[in-house]
Structures are given as structure tokens and as C-alpha cells.
Amino acid sequence: MKKERVVIIGSGPAGLTAALYTARAQLKPVVIAGDKLGGQVSLTHEIENYPGFPGGLSGAELVERMKEHAESFGAEIVFDMVTEVDFSKGSPFIVKTAGGETYSADAVIIAIxxxxxELNVPGERENVGRGVSYCGTCDGFFFRGKDIVVVGGGDSALEEAIFLTRFANSVNIIxxxxxLRAGVQLQKRAFENEKISFTWDTVVEEIYADGAVNGVRMRNVKTGEVRDMPTEGVFIFIGHDPNSDIFRGQLALNDRGYIITDERYRTSVDGVFA
Structure with a gap:
């Protein structure tokens, strides 16, 4: 068993920032990064709105620099997956990984x-960064003058669709x-936007690409009609799922599965932060 002062679970910007601060405080944190570095930001093809990088850089490059920064102060990054935790007895806390390691930590920071x-349709995962995106503010700039689709009908979908009209030639909401499930004011803004159109009662069943996305196959859920729509971008906003399954029974979660914290990021267990 490895005894540590601080174990950080997750290696996105939040986890790596926590690693930087705890390392500078001489706490020698261990970051259990998962199978790859960076979390969601690593999916972003190019970032042009992060301060200090006027030329832009990829999400993978950004988190690699964050990693190097944290390591320069003594943080240890471990590429492994957390499979089990035991917070029931208080500090020290037990964290087990897929690689067979067991950590005993005085404090745990969860940044997962x-x-x-995802739509879980053919052509989705393999075209992330080539026309498939889950972040309009990250990637909208790269779709200037293009015809794109947004999948979803909630607040996030409409907010992102409205934002994307700053760049795209047209936005079709599927x-x-x-x-729609979005708020009334958001709906009003979307309906009044000349660049936005709607495809109702329809799901996307496949995303086509030839080096880059060039179309989607759709099915009407009421009539069963299947048809194709040319598009150069597919933005998917159908919600998020927290990565909190391993903490069920260990920490208080809300009805959506998110870890409950106070204003100081303390969880229901003293010494565990999220």
C-alpha cells in the first residue's frame, strides 16, 4: 500500500490545477489520471480562447503543459483507473486502481x-475533431460560413445553437x-433567429464523413422515414453524465448523480473534496 498525503482523481484542467496548488504547498500530490490525460478538453481540436496562447493550441497540448507545470513542483502523474474507494472509516482514505495499486491518502480531491x-451512432467517435463536437464555444470559430446541425432540444442545445450562428451560415436543430425543452426566452430567441431552422421528431442514426463530416442520416420517429442531410458539422448537446458511479454509497450525491459539496468544495466526508 502506498501512503500519500493527497490523492487527486482526474487529470482534466481542474485536477491538474489542484495538483499544481497542492504541489506548491509541498503536499506531494499523486494524480491518478485515468487512461489518458486531460478529460474533455483533450477532445478539443484547437483552443484559441485560453489566455496566454494567442496562436492557439490543441486541447492535448494544453493539458500536457498543465501536467508539466504541476510536475515541475513535485506532483506525480499516474496513468491508471480508479476502480474502488473506501471513505467509510475517514482519513486515511483507501483508493484502489485497475493496475492493482492501493493508495492510503490523508485527503482526496475528486476532479473527474x-x-x-453521445449519440452512440456510426461515424460519431471517429469524427470527433473532424466535424463532430460537443462544445460550440470551443469549436464554433472553425465552422465559419458552413452549414451545420445541432442535436438536442434543451437549454444547452439552444444556447450553443444561438452562439454558433455567429460563425455558421446556417444551423439546423434536430x-x-x-x-423543445428549453426555457421560453431561449426558444423565442432561437425561433426569431433567421439562421436557425428545425427538424422535429427526428433522431440522427449515422454521421457520414470523407476525411471530414459531410452529412447525417436521420429517421423520423413518428413516420419512420429515413433521409440524409448534407452538413459540415454535427454539434451534440443531449446532456452530461457525471463520472460518479464509484462514489455511490461513499459520498452524498444529488438526484442527477453529481457529488454534493459546499461552497468550499467539501463533500459529505471530511477530508474528501470535489
């Missing part, structure tokens, strides 16, 4: 975030129902 829900 949430994953955007929604599986015949009415």
Missing part, C-alpha cells in the same frame, strides 16, 4: 467531471420531439 452524452 462529467462526460457529454430534436427527437415536436417541442
Amino acid at each position: 467531471g462529467a462526460n457529454p452524452r 430534436h427527437r420531439r415536436d417541442q
Whole structure:
């Protein structure tokens, strides 16, 4: 068993920032990064709105620099997956990994975030960064003058669709129902935007690409009609799922599965932060 003062679970910007601060405080944190570095930001093809990088850089490059910064002060980054925790007896806390390691930690910082829900259709994962995106503010700039689609009907979908009209030639919102779930004011803004159109009662079943996205196959859920729509971008906003399953029964979660914290990021267990 490895005894540590601080174990940080997660290696996105939040986890690496926590690593930097705890390392500078001489706490020698261990970051259990998962199987790859960076969390959601690593999916971003190019970032042009992060201060200090006027030329832009990829999400992978950004988190690599964050990693190097944290390591320069003594943080240790371990590429492994946390499979089990035991917070029931208080500090020291037990953290077990897929690689067979067991850590005993005086404090634990959880920075695992949430994953955007995927459509789980052919052509989706393999075209992330080539026309498929889960972040309009990250990637909208790269779709200037293009015709794109947004999948979803909630607040996030409409907010992002409205934002994307700053760049895109047109935005078609594909929604599986015949009415939106978003707030009334957001709906009003979307309906009044000349660049936005709607495809109702429809789901995306496949994303086409030839080096880059060039179309989607859709099915009407009421009529069963299947048709294709040319598009140069697919932005998916159908919700997020927190990565909190291993903490069920260990920490208080809300009804959506997110870890409950106070204003100082303390969880229901003293010494565990999120």
C-alpha cells in the first residue's frame, strides 16, 4: 500500500490545477489520471480562447503543459483507473486502481467531471475533431460560413445553437420531439433567429464523413422515414453524465448523480473534496 498525503482523481484542467496548488504547498500530490490525460478538453481540436496562447493550441497540448507545470513542483502523474474507494472509516482514505495499486491518502480531491452524452451512432467517435463536437464555444470559430446541425432540444442545445450562428451560415436543430425543452426566452430567441431552422421528431442514426463530416442520416420517429442531410458539422448537446458511479454509497450525491459539496468544495466526508 502506498501512503500519500493527497490523492487527486482526474487529470482534466481542474485536477491538474489542484495538483499544481497542492504541489506548491509541498503536499506531494499523486494524480491518478485515468487512461489518458486531460478529460474533455483533450477532445478539443484547437483552443484559441485560453489566455496566454494567442496562436492557439490543441486541447492535448494544453493539458500536457498543465501536467508539466504541476510536475515541475513535485506532483506525480499516474496513468491508471480508479476502480474502488473506501471513505467509510475517514482519513486515511483507501483508493484502489485497475493496475492493482492501493493508495492510503490523508485527503482526496475528486476532479473527474462529467462526460457529454453521445449519440452512440456510426461515424460519431471517429469524427470527433473532424466535424463532430460537443462544445460550440470551443469549436464554433472553425465552422465559419458552413452549414451545420445541432442535436438536442434543451437549454444547452439552444444556447450553443444561438452562439454558433455567429460563425455558421446556417444551423439546423434536430430534436427527437415536436417541442423543445428549453426555457421560453431561449426558444423565442432561437425561433426569431433567421439562421436557425428545425427538424422535429427526428433522431440522427449515422454521421457520414470523407476525411471530414459531410452529412447525417436521420429517421423520423413518428413516420419512420429515413433521409440524409448534407452538413459540415454535427454539434451534440443531449446532456452530461457525471463520472460518479464509484462514489455511490461513499459520498452524498444529488438526484442527477453529481457529488454534493459546499461552497468550499467539501463533500459529505471530511477530508474528501470535489
